[in-house]
Structures are given as C-alpha cells and as structure tokens.
Amino acid sequence: MLNIINKSPLDRGSLDTCLQSADAGAILLIEDGVYAATKGSAGEAKLKAAGGKFKIYALGPDLEARGIADRVMDGVTLVDYGGFVDLVAEHKTSQSWL
Amino acid sequence: MAIEVNGKSYEVDEEGYLINLGEWNEDVGSFLAQQEGVAMTEQHWEVINFLRDYYNEFQIAPAVRVLTKAIGKKLGPEKGNSQYLYELFPYGPAKQACKIAGLPKPTGCV
Amino acid sequence: MTTKKFMMVNRKAPYGTVYALESLEVVLIAAAFEQDVSLAFLDDGVYQLKKGHQTKGIEMKGFEKTYGALEDYDVTKLYVDQESMAARGLTADDLCVPVEVMSRAELGKMMEEQDVVLSF
Numbered sequence: 001m002l003n004i005i006n007k008s009p010l011d012r013g014s015l016d017t018c019l020q021s022a023d024a025g026a027i028l029l030i031e032d033g034v035y036a037a038t039k040g041s042a043g044e045a046k047l048k049a050a051g052g053k054f055k056i057y058a059l060g061p062d063l064e065a066r067g068i069a070d071r072v073m074d075g076v077t078l079v080d081y082g083g084f085v086d087l088v089a090e091h092k093t094s095q096s097w098l
Numbered sequence: 099m100a101i102e103v104n105g106k107s108y109e110v111d112e113e114g115y116l117i118n119l120g121e122w123n124e125d126v127g128s129f130l131a132q133q134e135g136v137a138m139t140e141q142h143w144e145v146i147n148f149l150r151d152y153y154n155e156f157q158i159a160p161a162v163r164v165l166t167k168a169i170g171k172k173l174g175p176e177k178g179n180s181q182y183l184y185e186l187f188p189y190g191p192a193k194q195a196c197k198i199a200g201l202p203k204p205t206g207c208v
Numbered sequence: 209m210t211t212k213k214f215m216m217v218n219r220k221a222p223y224g225t226v227y228a229l230e231s232l233e234v235v236l237i238a239a240a241f242e243q244d245v246s247l248a249f250l251d252d253g254v255y256q257l258k259k260g261h262q263t264k265g266i267e268m269k270g271f272e273k274t275y276g277a278l279e280d281y282d283v284t285k286l287y288v289d290q291e292s293m294a295a296r297g298l299t300a301d302d303l304c305v306p307v308e309v310m311s312r313a314e315l316g317k318m319m320e321e322q323d324v325v326l327s328f
Contacts, residue, residue, distance in 0.1 A: 008221050008252050010295060032224030035255065040297020061265025065223050067258045067272070071297070080265075156277035157269065161240035164280045 001025040002091035003054075005033035006098070009043035014097040019050045022095075028079070028087055029058040034066065037076045044073045059084060103129045115197055119153070122200030131198045134189070142186050142198075144173065149199040159204040162192045212323040213244045218253035220328060222271070223263065228256045229271055231328035236274075239281035246285035246322075247278075248315050249307070253328075254292045259304035275305045289315055 003022050009015040015036055018027065029037055036043030037058045047056060060078045063069040072078065079087065088094050099114075100107045103126050109117040114133065116122060127146060131138045148169060152160055160168060162180065170178015177183075183191035192204040216235055220227040231247075238245045249257060256275075263270035278284070286307040293299060293309070300309050310318075319325055 006224070008224070008255075011221070011252050032221045032252070035221065035252070035296070038297060042295050044297070062223075064262040064264075065266045065268065065270070066221070066255060067260030067262070069262070070260070155273065156280075157271060157273045158236065158277055160277070160280065161236070163240065163242070164277075168280055 002087055002094040003027045004094060004096045005029050005036070006031040006096065008032040009036040009046060010041075015043065015046060018097050019046060019054075022054070024053050026055045026057060026087065026091065028084065029056070029062075029076075030084070031059075031062055034058050034062045034068065037063075037072050038068050039071045039073050047073065047076075057083070057087060101126075101129060101133075113197075113203070115203060116200040119200045119202070122150075126200060127198050130200070134194055134198060136187060136194065136198065138198075139186075141177075142195075144177075145169070145183065145186060145191065145195050146199045148172065149195055149201060153199075153201050159192065159196045159199075159201045161204055162190065165192055165204075209242060211242065211244055213246070213321065214238050214324045214326065215246045215248055215319060215322040217248045217250065217319070217325060217327045218256055219249075219251040221252040221255040222261070223266065223268055227328040228253070231326075232271055232274060234326060234328075235278070235283060236281060239278075239283050242282075245281075245283045246287065246318070247283070248287045248289070248318065250289040250292050250312070250315065252292075252296075254288055254296060254298060254303075257286075257288070257303040257305060257307065258298065259302060272304050278305070287315055287318060 003018050005015050005018060007014045036047060056076045057079050058076050060080050099110050101110055108121055108126060111117060128138060166178050166180050187194040196204055216231045218231050222228040235245055261270045261272040288307045288309050289312055290309050291312055
C-alpha cells in the first residue's frame with residue numbers, strides 16, 4: 001500500500017492515524033504533508049518513532065516551494081512528479097489520507 | 099480576449115490587463131498606452147519601468163499611496179506626489195500605469 | 209477616514225491552502241486604506257514566513273517576496289509565536305522578514321487590543 005499524506009502533521013491527524021493503522025508499505029508526503037519530514041519538527045519525531053516500518057518518500061517540488069528542501073531528515077527519499085507516478089504504479093493500492 | 103501587436107497575439111482580460119506578464123515588451127506597452135489614450139513620454143516610461151521593477155522585487159503592483167511614496171524615495175519628491183502621477187496617467191497612476199506596464203490590477207484597487 | 213486596529217491571525221501553512229495568500233491580500237487592502245494593521249503568526253502559520261520559497265516546481269505564484277513590501281505599506285507589526293516555531297524546528301533566523309517573537313499569552317493580549325481580528 002502507498003499511503004499519501006497531504007496535510008501538515010501539526011494541523012491534522014492524518015499522519016498520526018496513518019502511522020497507527022497502516023500496515024507496512026510506503027508513505028509519500030506531498031503538499032503540506034512534507035513538513036513532517038523536516039529536521040527538528042514534531043513530525044520528524046513521529047516518523048522516527050515509526051521506525052523502519054515504512055519506506056518514506058517526499059515530493060521535492062513541494063519541499064522547495066515551502067523553503068524546506070535543505071532541511072529534510074535522514075531516511076527520506078525525495079521524488080519528483082515522475083517518481084510520484086512510478087510509486088503509484090509500483091504499489092498494488094494507494095490511499096490518499098485526506 | 100486578445101490584442102495584436104506586430105502581428106503577434108497577446109491575451110488580455112475583460113478589463114484589458116495583459117494575462118501573461120512575461121510576454122510584455124515596450125511595443126505592447128505602447129499599444130496598451132495608445133488604447134488608454136496616453137501619449138507616452140520619457141516621464142511615463144520612467145513610471146512604467148519603476149512599476150515593473152517593483153513587481154519583480156515584491157510580486158505585487160503597489161497601491162497608489164505606496165507607489166507615490168516609493169517613487170518619491172527613488173526619483174525625488176517632485177515626482178513622488180499624486181498630482182504629478184495623475185497628470186501622467188489621468189485615470190489613476192496605479193490602475194492605468196499598471197495596465198500599460200503589463201501588470202495585474204493593484205491589490206486594494208477596487 | 210476612521211482608523212481601526214486590524215489584526216490578521218495566520219495559522220495555516222502557505223500553498224497547501226489559499227488562506228495565507230488571502231490573508232496577505234486583505235492585509236494589503238486594509239493597509240492601502242491606511243488602517244492600523246498587525247499580523248500574528250501561530251501554529252503552521254509560522255511556515256508562511258520561512259525563507260527560501262521556490263515555487264516554480266509546483267507552478268504556483270510565490271508570495272514570500274511580498275512580505276518584504278509590507279514595510280512600504282507601513283505594516284511593521286509582525287508577531288510570531290515562540291512555541292509554534294519551536295515545535296517546527298524554526299527560529300527567527302529562518303524567517304524572511306524581521307518579526308517580534310513572543311509567547312501565546314502575549315499574543316492573546318495583543319488580540320484583546322484590536323478593533324477587528326480576522327482569522328485565517
């Protein structure tokens with residue numbers, strides 16, 4: 001399963017619920033969801049606590065737009081729009097946690 | 099809607115503002131000025147270029163009060179007053195000059 | 209013209225929703241009408257001021273530069289919540305314009321002093 005998160009982790013509970021309920025697989029952070037992957041943020045702690053359960057991806061253009069591309073935490077793979085499409089194609093199912 | 103300058107077509111909105119500000123050039127500016135009934139002089143172009151620089155720096159077209167103040171700072175107090183700017187652009191320096199400069203209508207301009 | 213004290217309270221991240229841009233437009237309009245305008249940034253709203261926005265990739269108009277024009281509009285009262293910045297790993301050095309950093313309680317007092325408070 002590819003879990004897509006587009007909400008900031010401090011504004012909405014979508015990342016929390018996803019981390020608690022989703023089985024192993026991948027998480028792709030897009031739009032305001034990318035803030036979860038920034039060093040020193042509360043989101044970073046949540047993603048670290050989830051350990052290696054998920055492979056974590058974040059959409060590069062959304063990080064750049066928000067001025068945070070230079071402070072992405074370790075263990076997050078950056079993808080562009082083409083990579084986004086590849087991830088969706090690679091996984092049997094995708095879920096957008098709106 | 100569209101206007102045609104030198105055989106090239108440019109999209110404008112229903113009020114005549116250029117849609118894609120990246121397409122602007124002096125010929126387009128002259129054409130828009132002609133439509134507004136403004137005979138362009140060096141003084142007019144000075145304001146137009148100032149507005150374009152301001153937009154590039156801050157991504158907005160300034161309100162009249164801000165424009166007069168900023169022009170006064172850069173081009174001198176004799177130009178930084180609304181009388182001077184209204185003489186150049188009778189229908190409003192912000193509105194009319196912005197249109198000629200290929201910028202969107204200023205924020206706060208009702 | 210009667211001058212009122214306006215405060216825009218910004219609590220949303222930029223670009224993901226339209227609130228941040230809408231707030232900025234209202235700020236510019238109120239300031240163009242020579243009102244006494246201040247801005248407060250709390251929660252994800254502090255992300256609006258994070259410097260270094262590069263919006264080409266998402267094909268949206270970036271508005272970081274516009275905060276730099278606020279001074280021309282005589283809008284110089286920008287208040288940022290310390291706690292919200294800390295939770296996001298940010299300090300005042302990460303922001304694109306000079307601000308006054310304060311506590312939530314202090315921000316609350318500022319809100320009490322206003323004639324109009326608009327929340328975005």
